[in-house]
Amino acid sequence: MRKLQPGKLVIASHNPGKIREIAELLGPYGIEPVSAADLDLPDPEETGNSFVDNAELKARFAADLSGFPALADDSGLSVDALNGAPGIYSARWAEAPAPVPADGEPGDAEAPRDFGRAMQRVETELAALGPDASRDAHFVCALALCWPDDGQCEIFEGRVHGTLVWPPRGDKGFGYDPIFVPIDSDKTFAEMDPDRKHAISHRAEAFGKLVAALID
Numbered sequence: 001m002r003k004l005q006p007g008k009l010v011i012a013s014h015n016p017g018k019i020r021e022i023a024e025l026l027g028p029y030g031i032e033p034v035s036a037a038d039l040d041l042p043d044p045e046e047t048g049n050s051f052v053d054n055a056e057l058k059a060r061f062a063a064d065l066s067g068f069p070a071l072a073d074d075s076g077l078s079v080d081a082l083n084g085a086p087g088i089y090s091a092r093w094a095e096a097p098a099p100v101p102a103d104g105e106p107g108d109a110e111a112p113r114d115f116g117r118a119m120q121r122v123e124t125e126l127a128a129l130g131p132d133a134s135r136d137a138h139f140v141c142a143l144a145l146c147w148p149d150d151g152q153c154e155i156f157e158g159r160v161h162g163t164l165v166w167p168p169r170g171d172k173g174f175g176y177d178p179i180f181v182p183i184d185s186d187k188t189f190a191e192m193d194p195d196r197k198h199a200i201s202h203r204a205e206a207f208g209k210l211v212a213a214l215i216d
């Protein structure tokens with residue numbers, strides 16, 4: 001399998017929380033992360049039907065446009081009792097419906113994200129199933145690393161199981177972290193130090209596989 005050489009690697013993400021975690025996880029390997037935003041790369045539409053498809057689509061897009069190897073992460077929260085929702089729609093659950101301006105033309109501004117709203121929606125849908133509904137959930141992370149020249153991509157996946165709590169707790173991390181308590185912990189991801197999250201998270205597991213396969 002082709003190895004990732006030290007040097008520039010585009011992080012094909014526009015999520016600052018994710019970019020920070022990826023930079024921390026890559027810290028020890030002599031790789032220079034450059035974010036898609038640093039390169040002014042646009043955010044592609046996530047038209048895939050799976051985490052893997054969306055990760056590959058984002059990494060290919062950034063590698064082709066930048067000429068550097070690119071790493072994308074597609075991830076999300078999957079709630080058992082909601083048949084895996086929000087899943088690949090995890091980011092979209094945090095977006096408000098696009099406002100329709102007075103002239104009737106759809107606006108082109110990106111809808112701002114509100115994870116308070118997304119977490120509330122998870123809780124509301126779970127509560128509607130009654131007090132006995134399972135609160136089991138897992139985070140999934142699919143990483144795709146694509147090279148620009150021959151279009152080759154390698155994919156790695158990780159997951160972490162846990163349960164959902166309400167109300168949200170903690171101010172570290174990002175996204176759904178304040179309602180997710182991983183197995184064998186009493187803290188939410190948002191209450192943990194980053195090092196602890198990196199020891200057990202879905203992203204850390206996928207990274208462990210990537211490092212073992214692609215970095216000497």
Ligand SMILES: O=P(O)(O)OP(=O)(O)OP(=O)(O)OC[C@H]1O[C@@H](n2cnc3c(O)ncnc32)[C@H](O)[C@@H]1O
Pocket residue numbers: 012013014015018043046073074075076077090091139173174175176177189201203
């Ligand atoms: O596509 P990019 O630009 O990378 O950024 P994004 O935020 O849109 O990322 P995704 O499309 O992969 O959507 C995943 C969403 O799932 C949530 N998520 C993923 N990993 C998470 C984590 O470690 N902790 C909390 N929430 C997470 C988070 O809300 C993300 O916005």
Ligand SMILES: [Mg+2]
Pocket residue numbers: 046091
């Ligand atoms: Mg996205």
